[in-house]
Amino acid sequence: MNKILNISFYKQDASIVAKKLLGTYLIHQSPEGQTIGKIVETEAYLSINDPASHSFKGLTNRNSVMFGPPGRAYIYYIYGMYYCFNVVTGKKGSGQAVLIRALEPIEGIPLMKLRRNKDEITELANGPAKLVQAMGITKNLNGSDLTHDSIQISQPRAGDEIDPNEIKVSGRVGISKGNDMLLRYYLKKSKFVSKY
DNA sequence: GGTGGGATTAGCT
DNA sequence: GCTAATCCCACCA
Numbered sequence: 117m118n119k120i121l122n123i124s125f126y127k128q129d130a131s132i133v134a135k136k137l138l139g140t141y142l143i144h145q146s147p148e149g150q151t152i153g154k155i156v157e158t159e160a161y162l163s164i165n166d167p168a169s170h171s172f173k174g175l176t177n178r179n180s181v182m183f184g185p186p187g188r189a190y191i192y193y194i195y196g197m198y199y200c201f202n203v204v205t206g207k208k209g210s211g212q213a214v215l216i217r218a219l220e221p222i223e224g225i226p227l228m229k230l231r232r233n234k235d236e237i238t239e240l241a242n243g244p245a246k247l248v249q250a251m252g253i254t255k256n257l258n259g260s261d262l263t264h265d266s267i268q269i270s271q272p273r274a275g276d277e278i279d280p281n282e283i284k285v286s287g288r289v290g291i292s293k294g295n296d297m298l299l300r301y302y303l304k305k306s307k308f309v310s311k312y
Numbered sequence: 313g314g315t316g317g318g319a320t321t322a323g324c325t
Numbered sequence: 326g327c328t329a330a331t332c333c334c335a336c337c338a
Binding site for chain 2: 176177194195197
Binding site for chain 1: 328329330331332
């Protein structure tokens with residue numbers, strides 16, 4: 117197995133972590149089986165000076181995981197029917213997180229197809245709520261420890277590292293405030309990046 | 313191929 | 326009451 121990212125990785129600033137997560141593997145061991153996806157798109161959400169971040173208005177019941185220790189999963193419910201998966205970053209209590217927006221399916225593809233009820237590989241995890249479905253991530257995993265629990269993130273296999281020149285930066289997607297902040301990172305050549 | 317609206321609910325004002 | 330870090334499908338061209 118590849119090297120699992122450790123706590124010191126997650127302690128870095130969200131914008132750094134967002135960029136460095138590109139090309140890493142998101143792994144989920146679920147009762148139905150293992151699924152692995154290569155991260156191809158992320159967005160950083162800061163705390164102060166970031167009106168788009170859930171943590172902007174301070175600690176609430178919903179966003180409490182964002183204010184906890186780094187390296188935890190922040191999973192929130194949105195639009196009455198979807199979940200999104202984030203990684204908490206920075207020092208404990210800083211209120212930062214990185215939203216995982218898209219994956220390239222690597223392992224457990226038949227299981228992903230089943231969960232998504234879709235056959236097209238590029239449609240399995242090319243959006244934040246889609247990848248949560250494909251990976252079988254549920255709200256029960258909110259707050260779980262990415263260095264010990266059933267969801268982990270590993271470094272790329274030797275020889276499968278991404279080319280830094282492939283990384284593009286842009287404004288974030290689907291938000292109405294803070295659109296001018298360039299905190300979205302994605303792999304330019306990837307067919308698995310979200311559409312919106 | 314592209315677009316407009318509906319689904320569905322927790323949390324905040 | 327209204328909005329939200331979204332997705333899907335019906336409908337039009």
